Amino acid sequence: MGIIDRIILSIYTLLLAFLSLGVILLSLRLISFDLVWTGISHISGHWEAGLVGAVFLLISIRLLLAGMRSRRIKDTIVHHNEMGDVHISLDAIKNLVEKTARHTRGVRGVKVRVNLANQGLKVSLKAVVSPEVHVPSVSAELQKRIHEYIKNTVGVELVDVEVLVENISNDFKAKQRVE
Template structure:
Protein backbone atom coordinates (compact mmCIF):
# COMPACT_ATOMS: atom_id res chain seq x y z
CA UNK A 1 0.00 0.00 0.00
CA UNK A 2 2.82 2.41 0.87
CA UNK A 3 4.50 1.71 -2.46
CA UNK A 4 1.34 2.70 -4.33
CA UNK A 5 0.99 5.88 -2.28
CA UNK A 6 4.65 6.76 -2.91
CA UNK A 7 4.20 6.27 -6.64
CA UNK A 8 1.06 8.41 -6.64
CA UNK A 9 2.81 11.23 -4.77
CA UNK A 10 5.80 10.98 -7.09
CA UNK A 11 3.48 11.13 -10.10
CA UNK A 12 1.71 14.27 -8.81
CA UNK A 13 5.03 15.91 -7.88
CA UNK A 14 6.66 15.22 -11.23
CA UNK A 15 3.60 16.36 -13.17
CA UNK A 16 3.36 19.65 -11.26
CA UNK A 17 7.09 20.39 -11.45
CA UNK A 18 7.04 19.51 -15.15
CA UNK A 19 4.22 21.97 -15.85
CA UNK A 20 5.90 24.73 -13.84
CA UNK A 21 9.25 24.19 -15.57
CA UNK A 22 7.65 24.20 -19.07
CA UNK A 23 5.95 27.51 -18.27
CA UNK A 24 9.26 28.92 -16.98
CA UNK A 25 11.12 27.74 -20.09
CA UNK A 26 8.51 29.31 -22.38
CA UNK A 27 8.70 32.61 -20.51
CA UNK A 28 12.49 32.65 -20.35
CA UNK A 29 13.14 31.76 -24.01
CA UNK A 30 10.80 34.52 -25.19
CA UNK A 31 8.36 32.13 -26.80
CA UNK A 32 5.94 33.98 -24.57
CA UNK A 33 7.28 37.58 -24.60
CA UNK A 34 8.65 39.06 -21.39
CA UNK A 35 10.39 42.46 -21.27
CA UNK A 36 13.74 42.70 -19.41
CA UNK A 37 15.89 45.82 -19.33
CA UNK A 38 19.02 45.50 -17.21
CA UNK A 39 22.02 43.18 -17.32
CA UNK A 40 21.25 41.85 -13.83
CA UNK A 41 17.85 40.73 -14.99
CA UNK A 42 19.40 38.96 -17.99
CA UNK A 43 21.86 37.09 -15.70
CA UNK A 44 18.94 36.14 -13.51
CA UNK A 45 17.16 34.96 -16.65
CA UNK A 46 20.06 32.63 -17.57
CA UNK A 47 20.28 31.15 -14.07
CA UNK A 48 16.52 30.69 -13.94
CA UNK A 49 16.54 29.05 -17.39
CA UNK A 50 19.23 26.56 -16.28
CA UNK A 51 17.32 25.73 -13.10
CA UNK A 52 14.09 25.29 -15.07
CA UNK A 53 15.76 22.93 -17.55
CA UNK A 54 17.25 20.85 -14.72
CA UNK A 55 13.86 20.70 -12.99
CA UNK A 56 12.23 19.67 -16.26
CA UNK A 57 14.74 16.85 -16.78
CA UNK A 58 14.26 15.69 -13.18
CA UNK A 59 10.51 15.73 -13.57
CA UNK A 60 10.78 13.57 -16.70
CA UNK A 61 12.88 11.08 -14.77
CA UNK A 62 10.48 11.08 -11.80
CA UNK A 63 7.50 10.75 -14.11
CA UNK A 64 9.10 7.70 -15.74
CA UNK A 65 9.77 6.13 -12.32
CA UNK A 66 6.18 6.73 -11.21
CA UNK A 67 4.56 5.07 -14.23
CA UNK A 68 6.94 2.20 -14.93
CA UNK A 69 6.16 -1.22 -13.60
CA UNK A 70 8.57 -2.79 -11.16
CA UNK A 71 9.64 -5.98 -12.90
CA UNK A 72 12.18 -7.02 -10.27
CA UNK A 73 9.68 -8.05 -7.63
CA UNK A 74 7.76 -11.26 -8.03
CA UNK A 75 4.44 -11.00 -6.22
CA UNK A 76 3.47 -14.45 -7.45
CA UNK A 77 4.85 -17.62 -8.91
CA UNK A 78 3.24 -18.57 -12.19
CA UNK A 79 2.74 -22.09 -13.47
CA UNK A 80 1.17 -23.31 -16.68
CA UNK A 81 -0.85 -26.51 -16.77
CA UNK A 82 -2.76 -28.17 -19.55
CA UNK A 83 -5.93 -26.47 -18.25
CA UNK A 84 -4.56 -22.97 -17.87
CA UNK A 85 -2.37 -20.73 -15.73
CA UNK A 86 -1.90 -20.91 -11.97
CA UNK A 87 -0.57 -18.04 -9.87
CA UNK A 88 0.44 -18.57 -6.25
CA UNK A 89 1.40 -15.49 -4.27
CA UNK A 90 4.75 -15.41 -2.51
CA UNK A 91 2.88 -14.53 0.67
CA UNK A 92 0.93 -17.80 0.41
CA UNK A 93 4.15 -19.79 0.10
CA UNK A 94 5.66 -17.90 3.06
CA UNK A 95 2.60 -18.78 5.14
CA UNK A 96 2.86 -22.45 4.12
CA UNK A 97 6.53 -22.49 5.16
CA UNK A 98 5.62 -20.75 8.43
CA UNK A 99 2.92 -23.32 9.14
CA UNK A 100 5.28 -26.25 8.47
CA UNK A 101 8.12 -24.81 10.58
CA UNK A 102 5.78 -23.92 13.46
CA UNK A 103 4.62 -27.54 13.74
CA UNK A 104 8.10 -28.75 14.69
CA UNK A 105 8.28 -29.30 18.44
CA UNK A 106 10.82 -26.95 20.06
CA UNK A 107 10.62 -24.20 17.41
CA UNK A 108 9.23 -20.81 18.42
CA UNK A 109 8.75 -17.36 16.82
CA UNK A 110 9.12 -18.33 13.16
CA UNK A 111 9.64 -15.90 10.28
CA UNK A 112 9.93 -17.01 6.65
CA UNK A 113 11.10 -15.51 3.37
CA UNK A 114 10.92 -16.85 -0.17
CA UNK A 115 13.43 -16.12 -2.93
CA UNK A 116 13.13 -17.24 -6.52
CA UNK A 117 16.42 -18.09 -8.23
CA UNK A 118 17.46 -19.85 -11.41
CA UNK A 119 17.96 -23.03 -9.41
CA UNK A 120 14.40 -22.88 -8.05
CA UNK A 121 12.59 -21.63 -5.00
CA UNK A 122 14.61 -21.00 -1.85
CA UNK A 123 12.97 -20.81 1.56
CA UNK A 124 14.66 -18.98 4.43
CA UNK A 125 13.39 -19.70 7.94
CA UNK A 126 14.36 -17.63 10.98
CA UNK A 127 13.28 -19.07 14.31
CA UNK A 128 13.95 -19.26 18.00
CA UNK A 129 14.25 -22.53 19.87
CA UNK A 130 13.17 -23.56 23.34
CA UNK A 131 16.66 -24.81 24.26
CA UNK A 132 15.48 -28.24 25.36
CA UNK A 133 16.14 -30.07 22.07
CA UNK A 134 19.17 -30.62 19.89
CA UNK A 135 19.53 -27.67 17.53
CA UNK A 136 20.98 -29.73 14.61
CA UNK A 137 18.08 -32.19 14.91
CA UNK A 138 15.55 -29.34 15.09
CA UNK A 139 16.93 -27.53 12.06
CA UNK A 140 17.07 -30.72 10.03
CA UNK A 141 13.44 -31.45 10.94
CA UNK A 142 12.41 -27.89 10.02
CA UNK A 143 14.17 -28.20 6.66
CA UNK A 144 12.46 -31.51 5.91
CA UNK A 145 9.01 -30.35 7.04
CA UNK A 146 9.16 -27.04 5.14
CA UNK A 147 10.56 -28.65 1.99
CA UNK A 148 7.98 -31.45 1.90
CA UNK A 149 4.99 -29.32 2.94
CA UNK A 150 5.61 -26.51 0.43
CA UNK A 151 6.29 -28.93 -2.43
CA UNK A 152 3.24 -31.08 -1.61
CA UNK A 153 0.82 -28.17 -1.33
CA UNK A 154 2.04 -25.97 -4.19
CA UNK A 155 3.63 -28.44 -6.58
CA UNK A 156 6.56 -26.03 -6.91
CA UNK A 157 9.98 -27.63 -6.42
CA UNK A 158 11.95 -26.27 -3.47
CA UNK A 159 15.67 -26.20 -4.21
CA UNK A 160 16.95 -25.05 -0.83
CA UNK A 161 15.74 -24.49 2.73
CA UNK A 162 17.98 -22.54 5.07
CA UNK A 163 17.30 -22.28 8.79
CA UNK A 164 18.71 -19.56 11.00
CA UNK A 165 18.35 -20.03 14.74
CA UNK A 166 18.27 -16.53 16.16
CA UNK A 167 18.17 -17.22 19.88
CA UNK A 168 16.64 -19.19 22.72
CA UNK A 169 13.16 -18.34 23.93
CA UNK A 170 13.29 -17.24 27.53
CA UNK A 171 10.96 -19.13 29.79
CA UNK A 172 8.33 -16.95 31.43
CA UNK A 173 7.39 -19.44 34.14
CA UNK A 174 8.42 -18.48 37.64
CA UNK A 175 9.50 -21.24 40.01
CA UNK A 176 7.99 -21.10 43.44
CA UNK A 177 10.42 -20.95 46.30
CA UNK A 178 9.91 -23.26 49.22
CA UNK A 179 10.81 -21.79 52.58
Protein backbone atom coordinates in the same frame (compact mmCIF):
# COMPACT_ATOMS: atom_id res chain seq x y z
CA MET B 1 3.82 3.34 -6.97
CA GLY B 2 4.99 4.55 -3.59
CA ILE B 3 3.72 7.49 -1.59
CA ILE B 4 6.62 9.73 -2.64
CA ASP B 5 5.92 9.03 -6.30
CA ARG B 6 2.25 9.85 -5.76
CA ILE B 7 3.10 13.18 -4.13
CA ILE B 8 5.49 14.04 -6.96
CA LEU B 9 2.84 13.01 -9.49
CA SER B 10 0.25 15.25 -7.81
CA ILE B 11 2.54 18.30 -7.87
CA TYR B 12 3.63 17.52 -11.42
CA THR B 13 0.01 17.19 -12.58
CA LEU B 14 -0.91 20.47 -10.90
CA LEU B 15 1.95 22.29 -12.66
CA LEU B 16 0.98 20.78 -16.01
CA ALA B 17 -2.62 21.86 -15.42
CA PHE B 18 -1.45 25.47 -14.94
CA LEU B 19 0.67 25.21 -18.09
CA SER B 20 -2.31 23.84 -20.01
CA LEU B 21 -4.48 26.67 -18.70
CA GLY B 22 -1.89 29.16 -19.92
CA VAL B 23 -1.89 27.60 -23.40
CA ILE B 24 -5.70 27.70 -23.50
CA LEU B 25 -5.75 31.36 -22.43
CA LEU B 26 -3.07 32.16 -25.02
CA SER B 27 -4.98 30.38 -27.80
CA LEU B 28 -8.19 32.28 -26.93
CA ARG B 29 -6.18 35.54 -26.95
CA LEU B 30 -7.06 36.25 -23.33
CA ILE B 31 -3.32 36.61 -22.62
CA SER B 32 -1.12 38.73 -24.86
CA PHE B 33 1.48 36.81 -26.86
CA ASP B 34 3.91 39.69 -26.27
CA LEU B 35 3.59 39.16 -22.53
CA VAL B 36 4.43 35.45 -22.89
CA TRP B 37 7.29 36.17 -25.31
CA THR B 38 8.75 38.76 -22.95
CA GLY B 39 8.62 36.23 -20.11
CA ILE B 40 10.34 33.59 -22.22
CA SER B 41 13.03 36.05 -23.38
CA HIS B 42 13.91 36.80 -19.73
CA ILE B 43 14.55 33.07 -19.17
CA SER B 44 17.15 32.92 -21.93
CA GLY B 45 20.71 32.74 -20.56
CA HIS B 46 19.76 32.00 -16.93
CA TRP B 47 21.12 28.77 -15.47
CA GLU B 48 18.22 28.60 -13.00
CA ALA B 49 15.78 28.05 -15.87
CA GLY B 50 17.94 25.19 -17.14
CA LEU B 51 17.97 23.69 -13.66
CA VAL B 52 14.17 23.82 -13.46
CA GLY B 53 13.97 22.16 -16.88
CA ALA B 54 16.39 19.43 -15.78
CA VAL B 55 14.34 18.79 -12.62
CA PHE B 56 11.16 18.44 -14.70
CA LEU B 57 12.97 16.05 -17.06
CA LEU B 58 14.17 13.90 -14.14
CA ILE B 59 10.69 13.89 -12.60
CA SER B 60 9.22 12.82 -15.93
CA ILE B 61 11.70 9.94 -16.21
CA ARG B 62 11.07 8.87 -12.61
CA LEU B 63 7.29 8.86 -13.05
CA LEU B 64 7.61 6.98 -16.34
CA LEU B 65 9.75 4.30 -14.70
CA ALA B 66 7.44 4.11 -11.66
CA GLY B 67 4.49 3.54 -13.98
CA MET B 68 6.31 0.78 -15.84
CA ARG B 69 7.42 -0.91 -12.62
CA SER B 70 3.93 -1.20 -11.19
CA ARG B 71 2.62 -3.01 -14.28
CA ARG B 72 5.01 -5.90 -14.22
CA ILE B 73 4.43 -8.90 -12.00
CA LYS B 74 7.50 -9.37 -9.88
CA ASP B 75 8.66 -11.98 -7.44
CA THR B 76 6.29 -14.70 -8.58
CA ILE B 77 6.42 -18.30 -9.66
CA VAL B 78 4.50 -19.04 -12.84
CA HIS B 79 2.63 -22.28 -13.52
CA HIS B 80 1.39 -22.78 -17.08
CA ASN B 81 -1.71 -24.83 -17.79
CA GLU B 82 -4.31 -25.16 -20.56
CA MET B 83 -6.50 -22.40 -19.05
CA GLY B 84 -3.69 -19.85 -18.73
CA ASP B 85 -0.95 -18.83 -16.34
CA VAL B 86 -1.06 -18.96 -12.54
CA HIS B 87 1.25 -16.59 -10.68
CA ILE B 88 2.13 -17.42 -7.06
CA SER B 89 3.84 -14.62 -5.18
CA LEU B 90 6.85 -15.22 -2.98
CA ASP B 91 4.92 -13.55 -0.14
CA ALA B 92 2.29 -16.29 -0.36
CA ILE B 93 5.01 -18.94 -0.19
CA LYS B 94 6.58 -17.09 2.75
CA ASN B 95 3.25 -17.26 4.61
CA LEU B 96 2.99 -21.00 3.93
CA VAL B 97 6.51 -21.54 5.27
CA GLU B 98 5.77 -19.49 8.40
CA LYS B 99 2.60 -21.49 9.05
CA THR B 100 4.43 -24.79 8.64
CA ALA B 101 7.32 -23.70 10.85
CA ARG B 102 5.08 -22.41 13.64
CA HIS B 103 3.20 -25.73 13.73
CA THR B 104 6.45 -27.65 14.23
CA ARG B 105 6.95 -28.94 17.77
CA GLY B 106 9.68 -27.06 19.61
CA VAL B 107 9.62 -23.93 17.45
CA ARG B 108 8.67 -20.78 19.42
CA GLY B 109 9.11 -18.17 16.70
CA VAL B 110 10.34 -17.87 13.15
CA LYS B 111 11.39 -15.25 10.60
CA VAL B 112 11.27 -16.33 6.96
CA ARG B 113 12.92 -15.05 3.80
CA VAL B 114 12.12 -16.58 0.39
CA ASN B 115 14.28 -15.94 -2.68
CA LEU B 116 13.93 -17.07 -6.27
CA ALA B 117 17.08 -18.89 -7.41
CA ASN B 118 17.93 -20.14 -10.90
CA GLN B 119 17.03 -23.74 -10.10
CA GLY B 120 14.08 -23.07 -7.76
CA LEU B 121 13.29 -21.49 -4.43
CA LYS B 122 15.61 -20.81 -1.53
CA VAL B 123 14.07 -20.49 1.92
CA SER B 124 16.00 -19.01 4.85
CA LEU B 125 14.63 -19.38 8.38
CA LYS B 126 15.68 -17.72 11.61
CA ALA B 127 14.09 -19.75 14.36
CA VAL B 128 13.69 -19.53 18.11
CA VAL B 129 13.36 -22.96 19.69
CA SER B 130 12.42 -24.34 23.10
CA PRO B 131 15.22 -25.24 25.50
CA GLU B 132 13.92 -28.81 26.01
CA VAL B 133 14.25 -29.92 22.35
CA HIS B 134 17.18 -31.38 20.46
CA VAL B 135 18.14 -28.52 18.10
CA PRO B 136 19.56 -30.64 15.21
CA SER B 137 16.41 -32.81 15.22
CA VAL B 138 14.09 -29.79 15.17
CA SER B 139 16.13 -28.20 12.38
CA ALA B 140 16.04 -31.36 10.29
CA GLU B 141 12.29 -31.75 10.89
CA LEU B 142 11.72 -28.11 9.88
CA GLN B 143 13.67 -28.62 6.66
CA LYS B 144 11.81 -31.82 5.81
CA ARG B 145 8.32 -30.47 6.60
CA ILE B 146 8.83 -27.22 4.71
CA HIS B 147 10.30 -29.01 1.68
CA GLU B 148 7.38 -31.47 1.51
CA TYR B 149 4.67 -28.87 2.19
CA ILE B 150 5.90 -26.46 -0.50
CA LYS B 151 6.34 -29.31 -2.98
CA ASN B 152 2.81 -30.63 -2.34
CA THR B 153 1.05 -27.26 -2.07
CA VAL B 154 2.81 -25.06 -4.62
CA GLY B 155 4.33 -27.77 -6.82
CA VAL B 156 7.85 -26.34 -6.74
CA GLU B 157 11.06 -28.02 -5.72
CA LEU B 158 13.02 -26.12 -3.11
CA VAL B 159 16.70 -25.79 -3.82
CA ASP B 160 17.69 -25.02 -0.28
CA VAL B 161 16.04 -24.73 3.13
CA GLU B 162 18.49 -22.95 5.40
CA VAL B 163 17.75 -22.94 9.14
CA LEU B 164 19.51 -20.63 11.57
CA VAL B 165 18.62 -21.17 15.21
CA GLU B 166 18.83 -17.59 16.35
CA ASN B 167 17.87 -18.11 19.97
CA ILE B 168 16.71 -20.67 22.51
CA SER B 169 13.75 -19.28 24.39
CA ASN B 170 13.26 -19.26 28.12
CA ASP B 171 9.65 -19.97 29.00
CA PHE B 172 9.95 -19.30 32.66
CA LYS B 173 10.55 -15.99 34.36
CA ALA B 174 12.30 -15.71 37.65
CA LYS B 175 9.90 -14.88 40.44
CA GLN B 176 10.76 -11.72 42.25
CA ARG B 177 10.78 -11.80 46.00
CA VAL B 178 8.72 -9.34 47.94
CA GLU B 179 10.38 -8.28 51.15
